[in-house]
């Protein structure tokens with residue numbers, strides 16, 4: 245049996261909950277993983293101490309972990325992780341790290357895993373139009389999609405050790421660029437409300453923003469919206485040539501549901517569609533479909549949600 | 555003379571319907587195109603050449619059928635086109651090893667590729683090849699500058715950052731603000747006549763093998779409502795039935 249290693253997912257300086265999902269995924273591969281926490285300050289790793297189903301926690305401490313640098317992170321983590329199968333989250337950054345770590349060890353990488361059965365791993369391919377199941381023989385590096393595996397409970401008591409490590413940075417940040425908005429990015433959010441061409445004008449996105457603020461959600465957009473209106477930046481685009489998202493809840497408003505849009509969001513856990521055309525393809529993928537104009541539906545949605553959150 | 559290499563991959567047209575017959579996808583009737591993000595990589599490679607001189611070589615791995623994607627790159631303006639001849643299905647380890655050894659042999663100094671291929675969506679090739687070469691890498695890059703060293707704009711810490719990148723490097727390209735040039739008549743004529751340089755590379759055995767393809771699990775039919783007032787009920791169901799808010 246090969247050793248299992250989970251690389252903790254770090255967001256805004258703390259351990260992200262998907263780390264607990266990675267432990268469940270590792271358990272499905274047949275063992276209790278070591279959780280390695282990349283950090284500049286070892287106290288960050290404390291939160292991993294209670295994740296059940298793990299064998300122990302290593303705080304991998306290095307200045308290199310202050311900002312993501314693929315080469316340095318792979319080097320610094322490779323020095324700490326024992327040989328074995330490594331699991332990471334399937335965020336863009338962690339997929340990048342997974343690929344570099346695998347290459348460093350001359351291993352193969354399997355990305356975007358959504359199901360595990362013994363040594364067989366399943367991932368969406370062709371933008372989610374088909375699923376691919378592969379068999380791994382021996383150690384590999386595996387990235388796992390969020391919101392697929394249940395989070396391991398926080399009833400564990402793992403021993404935490406601190407290991408210093410280093411990596412040579414190959415990039416240097418010159419400037420952080422101001423974000424267009426303080427809201428979450430679609431790639432990070434657990435709830436997304438997206439608008440399409442049916443919103444009529446970029447000004448009408450304020451109605452989506454109001455709901456996003458009520459729910460702590462991100463605002464996304466279709467390509468038609470991004471291409472048509474300068475005020476809607478490409479960073480909001482969901483789909484084939486935008487971001488691939490996997491939230492718990494995706495609300496599509498005035499979006500027809502073109503195959504390239506679906507490519508970016510069809511694996512969302514729950515999908516709500518609001519569209520005035522009952523025949524819009526998005527409804528075939530919606531758990532809750534509302535045939536109505538957004539002008540009718542959004543005020544009702546907003547006031548009901550605001551009432552719930554109050 | 556800077557040797558700029560751009561990795562390109564042939565994939566099914568993103569509009570194509572994907573069918574699974576038996577337990578494999580059947581792509582025989584599907585139109586093949588250059589993977590969309592590779593188009594940004596080709597454009598960036600050409601801009602790099604235009605800014606600092608050198609030559610751009612498009613490299614792919616595949617059977618003779620993959621020559622089409624190289625000819626498409628040639629029509630847009632790359633200088634040379636090279637294919638590593640391989641019909642087999644490779645895992646990431648075998649693929650990256652073959653690419654890395656070929657890049658080394660070619661004397662590549664900078665490599666561009668798409669942030670992920672439209673078929674696998676994996677995004678492993680760029681960073682994996684960089685690691686094998688011992689190079690820097692920057693991924694999901696939306697803008698590249700060539701003045702006074704290589705600089706890129708890429709996602710960082712939940713926003714974007716401008717970063718300088720050591721060279722040699724592999725840069726994986728996302729859609730940015732750049733417009734991708736289209737082939738002109740002269741380019742298309744040149745591409746027709748262009749010779750693909752065919753290379754062989756040692757191929758390691760794969761340790762990850764495809765067991766089966768299947769269609770995505772069908773979603774049970776959702777609930778549908780008429781009229782905006784139903785939004786109130788849907789909000790309640792999101793809380794009480796779906797438990798997502």
Ligand SMILES: Cc1cc2nc3c(=O)[nH]c(=O)nc-3n(C[C@H](O)[C@H](O)[C@H](O)COP(=O)(O)OP(=O)(O)OC[C@H]3O[C@@H](n4cnc5c(N)ncnc54)[C@H](O)[C@@H]3O)c2cc1C
Nearest residue numbers: 440441442466467468483484485486498499500520537538
């Ligand atoms: C290579 C390639 C890559 C692509 N990548 C992407 C991508 O990444 N992301 C993406 O989204 N698209 C992508 N596309 C484009 C895609 O094919 C569609 O054109 C696009 O998704 C359509 O956006 P839309 O749904 O907003 O607009 P439309 O298709 O025009 O749909 C608008 C919808 O709004 C509804 N509507 C109108 N008024 C109202 C109202 N008042 N209230 C409620 N509903 C209303 C209409 O019934 C309609 O269904 C790509 C295309 C190609 C070829």
